[in-house]
Amino acid sequence: MRAWTAPEVPNLSVAGPAVAVHDTAASGLVTTAPDGPAKLYVCGITPYDATHLGHANTYIAFDLLNRAWRNAGHEVRFVQNVTDVDDPLLERATKVGVDWVELAQRETELFRQDMQALRVLPPDAFVGAVESIPLVIALIERLQAAGAVYKVEDDLYFSVTADPAFGEESRYDRETMLALFGERGGDPDRPGKKDPLDCVVWRGERPDEPAWESPFGRGRPGWHIECAAIALDNLGGTMDVQGGGSDLVFPHHEMCAGHAQVATGAPYARAYAHAGMVGYDGEKMSKSRGNLVFVSALRNSDIDPMAIRLALLRHHYRADWEWTDDLLWVAVDDVARWRSALALGAGAPAEPVVTEVLAALADDLDAPRATAALDAWVAATLGTDGLADTSDSDAAATLLPVLDAALGLSL
Incomplete structure (x- = not known):
């Protein structure tokens, strides 16, 4: 499957610091130390509706990690x-x-257009579940050889007790796991399962549903095995960061880790980072609640995608927060104000801002701290709080590449 077109990103003359992220499994900040290329897997969409701002919040968060x-x-x-x-x-x-x-x-395709408009760097491998079915089958066979898969009627289940580390990613107790498993697509009450938390890896064919041939009979993959198979095939082993929304902590990321760890005997990820949930009208944005704000609808209303991105960057990626129209209009005005300041060429000293932006993003992707540094520079340059400061003749030339390379803002 093709991704979207990559934006041109400037190379910076100054290197950023080592990057630390909050690891859900460790319940604290960890400094990433990639051995070779940094490996990142971010769980993608189920494409039954357009990209909403909750999706965009997650994908921009891990775009910041990619850039950092x-x-x-x-x-x-x-x-x-x-x-x-x-x-x-x-x-x-x-x-x-x-x-x-x-x-x-x-x-x-609409998701691709939204991500391209928001200047999210595209994945090196953008892989659909359907095209990954051979990978899923191969991974299930490895799990079968390890004795970690069993049959219930026409379905195959993964035995969570096969992974000694099961539960270490989410850190939830069993009662919480059972509740979340039932709420998020699991079937804890199905008769015939060895453990209520065991998850389906191959769903046998149902009437009027798509199905593919396999050694286990016609059917289709379970959700968790799909991501594990794609990650192992394209990243080749333990990744540096598994990313996604906080609603994926359990069961999805826990199950993905279990599949991979039983199959390979190695940790699935060195860190698990999770973005917070975006609410609207007092509830988490979701299709079932009907309270979605779509990126494409904003774009089609002539909203500058950079204003959408800035409105999202103003919130720390791990925070749960509420979207309002006022947040967007403030961002629209701020983008115009920032452009006015940058258009002057000269401005307040830029080097301290560069240092602060790169340091903020290396510190658990702290975009609010980074944007605050730019706000302060704009205020000083335009004289919002007094006399305008244009002592740095190359300020805009210094800042524009950093805004783009670090924050993804093309101004």
Whole structure:
């Protein structure tokens, strides 16, 4: 599957610091130390609807990590999936009377356009669930050889007790796991399972559902095994960071780790980083609640994508927060103000701002701290708080590449 077109990103003359992120498994900050290319896997969309701001918040967060690593001198190997066959997609296609393949292709293309407009760096491998079915089959066979898979009727299940490290990623107790598993697509009450938390890795064929041939009978992959198979095939072993929204901590990332660790005997990831949830009208943005704000709708309303990006950057990626229209209009005004200051060429001293921006993003992707440094520079340059400071004749030339390379803002 093709990704989107990469933006041109300037190379900086100054290197950024080593990058630290909050690791869910360690429950604290860890400094990344890639051995060779930095390996990043970010779970992608299930393309049954357009990209909403909750999605954008997550993907911009890990775009900051990608950029921070590059600015620190690392090559980056970034992989992302598209779950282009799964229950929510099939249910949506049936409800609206559209072929599920057509729906997936249409919404995936819209996602590409949104990511390109927001200047998110594209993955090196953008892989759909359907095209990864041979990888899934091969991984299930490895799990079978390890004795970690069993059959319930026509479905195959992964035995979570096969992974001695199961539970170490999320750090949840069993009661919490059971509750979340039931809420997030699991089937803890299904008869015949060895453990209520065991998850399906191969779903046997159902009437009126797509299915593919396999050594286990016709069917399709489970959700968690899809990401594990794609990650192992494209990253080749333990990754530096597994990323996604905080709603993926359990069961998705826990199960992915379990599959991979049983198959390989090695840790799935050195760190698990999770973005917070974006709310609207008092609830988390979700299709079921009908409170989505779509990136494409904002773009089609002539909103500058850089204002959308700035509005998201103003919140720390791990925070849960509420979207409001006022946040967007403030960002629209701020983008115009920043452009006015940069258009002067000269301005307040830029080097301290460069140092602060790179340091902030290396410190758990602290975009609010980085944007605050730019706000202060703009205020000083335009004289918002007094006399304008234009003592640095090359200020704009110094700052524009950093804004782009570090924050993804093309101004």
